[in-house]
Amino acid sequence: MPALSRIPLEAVEEVGGGCLRLVCAPASIVAPVPGQFYMVRGPWEADPLLPRPFSVARFRTVEGQQVQLEFLLRIIGRGTRLLGTAQVGIELDVLGPLGIGFDDPPGDSAWLVAGGIGIAPFPALTDAIATPGRSLSLLLGARTKTEIPGFEDFEANLTGGVEIATDDGSAGFAGTVVELLASRLDESENVRPSQVYVCGPHAMMEAAAAVCAGAGIPCSVSLEAPMGCGMGTCRGCVIRTHEDTNFTVCTEGPVTDASFIWSAKSA
Ligand SMILES: Cc1cc2nc3c(=O)[nH]c(=O)nc-3n(C[C@H](O)[C@H](O)[C@H](O)COP(=O)(O)OP(=O)(O)OC[C@H]3O[C@@H](n4cnc5c(N)ncnc54)[C@H](O)[C@@H]3O)c2cc1C
Ligand code: FES
Numbered sequence: 001m002p003a004l005s006r007i008p009l010e011a012v013e014e015v016g017g018g019c020l021r022l023v024c025a026p027a028s029i030v031a032p033v034p035g036q037f038y039m040v041r042g043p044w045e046a047d048p049l050l051p052r053p054f055s056v057a058r059f060r061t062v063e064g065q066q067v068q069l070e071f072l073l074r075i076i077g078r079g080t081r082l083l084g085t086a087q088v089g090i091e092l093d094v095l096g097p098l099g100i101g102f103d104d105p106p107g108d109s110a111w112l113v114a115g116g117i118g119i120a121p122f123p124a125l126t127d128a129i130a131t132p133g134r135s136l137s138l139l140l141g142a143r144t145k146t147e148i149p150g151f152e153d154f155e156a157n158l159t160g161g162v163e164i165a166t167d168d169g170s171a172g173f174a175g176t177v178v179e180l181l182a183s184r185l186d187e188s189e190n191v192r193p194s195q196v197y198v199c200g201p202h203a204m205m206e207a208a209a210a211v212c213a214g215a216g217i218p219c220s221v222s223l224e225a226p227m228g229c230g231m232g233t234c235r236g237c238v239i240r241t242h243e244d245t246n247f248t249v250c251t252e253g254p255v256t257d258a259s260f261i262w263s264a265k266s267a
Pocket of ligand 2: 226227228229230231232233234235236237238248249250251
């Protein structure tokens, strides 16, 4: 059951690539499932009026019962700027946990494909699904080297390794992260992952879903859409599926199997 909590901001840290980590103070709240999100707002006046959605990047239980939330964000507009430049100690209104999170992978190998700040839900996901004998790999894309978000704090979970792709070739694979995914799937015909998780811009997820569909690998995506309420009321986040039905991202997602949104043919 989502709840609205007022939680002090404990730290704001730079994590590389122009991204920031917001650490909330421990609070008596329900622990989320990785992939779920929160609607977050600071103590500012009416502009912006609405809270903004953020995936839980990490959470930990403190002193046996309190839960400490972390968010990763990139400054895009006014709401993210206010949060990213907020003073430690201010109180955030945090509504959640909301939506549907990630499922465990069906097998012993999963690939995580992130476009830029799309990396946000993956620390928590890997904390939950990293088990002895399971290989987790991160494919991380950015436009250029200076936009690559840091991943060092959860690298220990990434037993299958990390590969970087940059559109301009300034670091790692020269090309998009979806091209990197396609290339690695081609090369690894006999050791393919049992599940691919994707988070990033909509077009990037659609392209990654098409690659996974072509390879016959289950693909789980964390969708983005403009959100007003986060709870299925305002209809601001509704997108159309390939079956011409409505999909309410905040309540039916944000995490879903890519095949619900894009057909294998169009994806
Ligand atoms: C379920 C969910 C989880 C999310 N998790 C995270 C997260 O963990 N970290 C994070 O940084 N962001 C996350 N986002 C995106 C984040 O909510 C938006 O970046 C934020 O709402 C933008 O608010 P703003 O006031 O800064 O920008 P606005 O003033 O609302 O928008 C400024 C401009 O940027 C455009 N814009 C808005 N959002 C995006 C976007 N995502 N990408 C590119 N352009 C955009 C708008 O169209 C507008 O032109 C998530 C979104 C959803 C739906
Ligand atoms: S954000 Fe309001 S219905 Fe989804």
